[in-house]
Amino acid sequence: MSDNSFGRLLRVTTFGESHGPAIGCVVDGLPPGIAIAPEDFRQDLERRATGRTRHTSARRESDEVEILSGVYEGVTTGTPVALLIRNTDARSKDYSRIAAQFRPGHADYAYWQKYGVRDPRGGGRSSARETTMRVAAGVIAKKWLAERHGVRIQGWLSQLGAIVPEGFDLSVVEDNPFFWPHAEQVPALEAYMDALRKSGDSVGARVDVIAEGVPPGWGAPIYGKLDGALAAALMSINAVKGVEVGDGFASVAQSGSEHRDVMHADGFQSNHAGGVLGGISTGQPVRCSVAFKPTSSLRLPVEGLDVHGDVVEVVTTGRHDPCVGIRATPICEAMVALVLMDQALVHRAQCGDVGEVPPRIPGEPAEGSKKR
Amino acid sequence: MSDNSFGRLLRVTTFGESHGPAIGCVVDGLPPGIAIAPEDFRQDLERRATGRTRHTSARRESDEVEILSGVYEGVTTGTPVALLIRNTDARSKDYSRIAAQFRPGHADYAYWQKYGVRDPRGGGRSSARETTMRVAAGVIAKKWLAERHGVRIQGWLSQLGAIVPEGFDLSVVEDNPFFWPHAEQVPALEAYMDALRKSGDSVGARVDVIAEGVPPGWGAPIYGKLDGALAAALMSINAVKGVEVGDGFASVAQSGSEHRDVMHADGFQSNHAGGVLGGISTGQPVRCSVAFKPTSSLRLPVEGLDVHGDVVEVVTTGRHDPCVGIRATPICEAMVALVLMDQALVHRAQCGDVGEVPPRIPGEPAEGSKKR
Amino acid sequence: MSDNSFGRLLRVTTFGESHGPAIGCVVDGLPPGIAIAPEDFRQDLERRATGRTRHTSARRESDEVEILSGVYEGVTTGTPVALLIRNTDARSKDYSRIAAQFRPGHADYAYWQKYGVRDPRGGGRSSARETTMRVAAGVIAKKWLAERHGVRIQGWLSQLGAIVPEGFDLSVVEDNPFFWPHAEQVPALEAYMDALRKSGDSVGARVDVIAEGVPPGWGAPIYGKLDGALAAALMSINAVKGVEVGDGFASVAQSGSEHRDVMHADGFQSNHAGGVLGGISTGQPVRCSVAFKPTSSLRLPVEGLDVHGDVVEVVTTGRHDPCVGIRATPICEAMVALVLMDQALVHRAQCGDVGEVPPRIPGEPAEGSKKR
């Protein structure tokens, strides 16, 4: 990972500020022959977008993706695919007041301390706007994973503030603005969010993601662990404060005899591991969970420092999400997809294509390097 | 991160299997002039070592560090420092039986699926033995961070199975074999572990680490986030299933007005953020928490598959930890230290030494690139 | 280096095809506070551009740089700077005929073999058009190097076909379209190029670059050598077949007593090394030389293969340079500048700012890591 790029072979680089002329990304290392069209990006960008319901920021971006390179006659050519989205609904005036103030809990202060200069318009680079390009890049990864390996990735909101699902049905997740897996609770969530918005406060959320169909063998021991890559990728999303794989922190209170997933001829009988053992995928569904903190841009006044070190009252106007976690589901899915595709390519490099690897009987000589 | 290396400028590469001739690491990118002697590694390696108490594996390694390169007349020269530790207490016979079996919950199966060949002796590369070199490398990072930046790093066990501290006193952590912050509970923990060991089962644990004195400005936006690097580094430790920064998953149920850390002239009034905002350190203590699963190598018989796909009864003999989390504290400290030092170097590269950066007043012209 | 990015801390990623909608680059890792404006790019882009003289391709691009991100109130903010240039003079029809043919000496065939698909319009990604973004990124590096370290970088054409300079005066290099260091020869070069263009053939060229003011200490031993980085960067330019540092291949016939540069109190008495010893800059001017092959896109008919493996007559129409080396001077300068800035940042990370390093007397203890 470098500052604005990630991935070892599938390299995603993003750029752009919230209220600059545009945001974009460069996706390098894509295999040739992947069919891509601007329409492919619509659905996931729509799922992530603001301004679709009253429960997210009122900012309304068209999010029209322009493919600048790397695609010829509808398919990837193996050269870098650059995607560009123009910012159309930027309102810099909203932010002029806080240019000289630090919003408690916001990245303002940290950026200022690091760089000595910052773009205050809409949080500049630290805005959730950047995640748009993660979702766009993720669309390509999801497509490749599905077509080549049959991998299906689905996320949902598993906690909103203190509210947890009272039932679980993945088929309803896309039918409500909260990506909530239990339809009966949706009205209650609507009421909860309405009250929260009126209060001017915000709340956190938890998002779960599952990837089914991941073949065994992706990832690597030690520092190249699949779960390590997932943790870095998910923690890189704004406002994320925690990441779990499989049972995560619940494993702490478990016994080994309870946690270990028994395998029969028909496969694993449970999935406490979350599909990863020793940093390598097992063939079980890969399952992770992400904690989003409540956003810090609130209408509620609070004491803060200004650039001169004086204490001032900070009130954040502008347009903000009372709960960023709500539309984080497609972002988490995208990061999981990008990590999995990168790992698939790294695995193919070292061990050849999935299924090519012939396990050997201990004690017997290996078939030699010709196999790889 | 590559498979067996991590860090952008401070590059740590480890090698070696549990029962091979030796384990070692290469630490590249170290500034010149750091005083290092073999004795410097003793204390932390002792804290991590097995065989010191009945609560850890009985394996007894001398863990004598040989400095092979990069040090001349007692100080680093800027060339790579290679450290080597010979394995002296390897007992391969213990593992012969399970060479053709897959222990449920163990990395055996994943390695087999990925590589088609594996070293079954003591778990080979997937053994906790590898973490010895992380601790050794971490010793150098801790020293540099303390001497140059006054950073102090301390970890402790914050949960053992279902047991949580009933009091908190960092000064007692080093006085008990559990790195437990509440002395009165130690006898109860001893009893708990004795019973667990007799039962042949294992249990998970949670380790917390705090780094005090970290200056603001370390880390980077987006994919180079300090917390992202911490997450990847901590998740890369064997048996880790979850990572939190600051309030972590507890943030989900918090309101924004509760979570955001207010800053006064005398600094932050709280630390829900865990010392990181927007991926960049704030000057607050950096605080993270790590979840360790219960180990899967148990004496309790369990059904498992063998390399032929047949179900067999798996019983793991050999020497194992009933709770790997107990001696994970120095490992977590080491990973935090290595990440912080790497980030310090990356920050110095882009922005110059800490304190060199003159914040500017918005609207006024910057002092120009001469400053950097 | 990855496929379309280079640099360790100053990461430059380029994208775009010759006849696609646009070309662009992302420059990541820039220190904050560097003043940048669109006008800054004009001069060097003009120096590299086609269509300015009859001696280069007739393609006429406006090369208007749009700064998409990373700059606020005229200075860099430390976030990635994305630059975009729209392609305005693309004529795809020119290339339709060769879509199914492989031009001998051209990358067509290699791309086809690697990817199984390619963008034939103007050579797609393999076009010299890509170098436009190297020059743009190089402008920022040149500015930082000059302002912060007083480094001055100048290139010139040191050979055109078989013609070599009969005199040497850097002050005239910018006054002729050939970047030639001897004014008297310019008319002869004009005549030579006119004849070459009429003949439909092409010729190679050699470009020299010198960087003065480079402080000692940049670079690293072994694989991070400054000259190694220069070699990779220069060899990555289209049509380059050789790279030399200092006396280069002439060193082969030299004796050690002749080659070694003697140092007196007033500095080095010669510069056979080209400013680099052991991979690290010495304080002498950094000097390198680059060989450009003759372009393969010729009007002269030649036998070639088509995608079906049949031999066909290949005639390249379209607009091409009879000698790409002529306008390669600013490209080589840009690559040297980008490498030097990257190395300056890497050095600052490990050893602190230039001048900070206090050499020590052998035998005496080092001042310890506090210095770094």
Place this chain on the structure above:
Amino acid sequence: MSDNSFGRLLRVTTFGESHGPAIGCVVDGLPPGIAIAPEDFRQDLERRATGRTRHTSARRESDEVEILSGVYEGVTTGTPVALLIRNTDARSKDYSRIAAQFRPGHADYAYWQKYGVRDPRGGGRSSARETTMRVAAGVIAKKWLAERHGVRIQGWLSQLGAIVPEGFDLSVVEDNPFFWPHAEQVPALEAYMDALRKSGDSVGARVDVIAEGVPPGWGAPIYGKLDGALAAALMSINAVKGVEVGDGFASVAQSGSEHRDVMHADGFQSNHAGGVLGGISTGQPVRCSVAFKPTSSLRLPVEGLDVHGDVVEVVTTGRHDPCVGIRATPICEAMVALVLMDQALVHRAQCGDVGEVPPRIPGEPAEGSKKR
């Protein structure tokens, strides 16, 4: 490339000083199932070793390779292979005098300026001793390339001082201590070297390397060019001042109609390109040439500076090569092998195994991403 590592997927990290306890390397990313034994390293290490003939340094090292990790039951397991060689013939006393002096033309001064501290014993890290591990790592790459892809790599000395081969026969290269391709000249070379050694001076050399059987498609456009990787790798060898691919600098005076390699149904009719077009292998033999400067460690007295800045007479005793280029042939072969294997893995990651890629007819739809 980082300071002491190189390769994207096949990562080689070396460590160790000339007169430290040992030198070693870690080779990460190796495919599993490659048969390796200590004996495999003998031949190439012997070819590179000093003390075998009077024409190289008198230092006599046993160069016994210990395999520390990554190999089980004779084959690679996919985990890092660490190789260690103890230094047995170190004579530090030889170097005590020059500890406070800078030898003109030697890396002493540059190291001192960069780090402020250095290991003066035998040149420390800058000694040719480091190249031993390149050769060892190269042995594994050569084996894999030969077994899996039928790639054969052979180098030879193509110039010694001003002497060039008067005939060319690869079959005699291994029969003389100079890797010279024309047997009749060997006596003259012996006489030349004897006179040179007596004179106390040194001379440069040129080494050529050819890799036959490289399939088309390895490498990448732009910054990931195969020739760029070769240039960086070869320039990273001590004393190298220039690198050429194919006709190299000779291309400058060639015409395009002369340089471009025509392809018939039976393949290429010439190889001016040196097997690389657009950064990607063509299927032609990959051919490169390397320039080695004369060593700077001479018995001949010369003025130099000491660490106090005073001019002193420098006389280098100790054991040195009058021409390092003589035993550089296996080193160059090793670097070419390591680069080719790394590129083979990177290519397999993006495009699948060699031969898997089905070229498509322009205009027809691609078969879609399932192919990759």
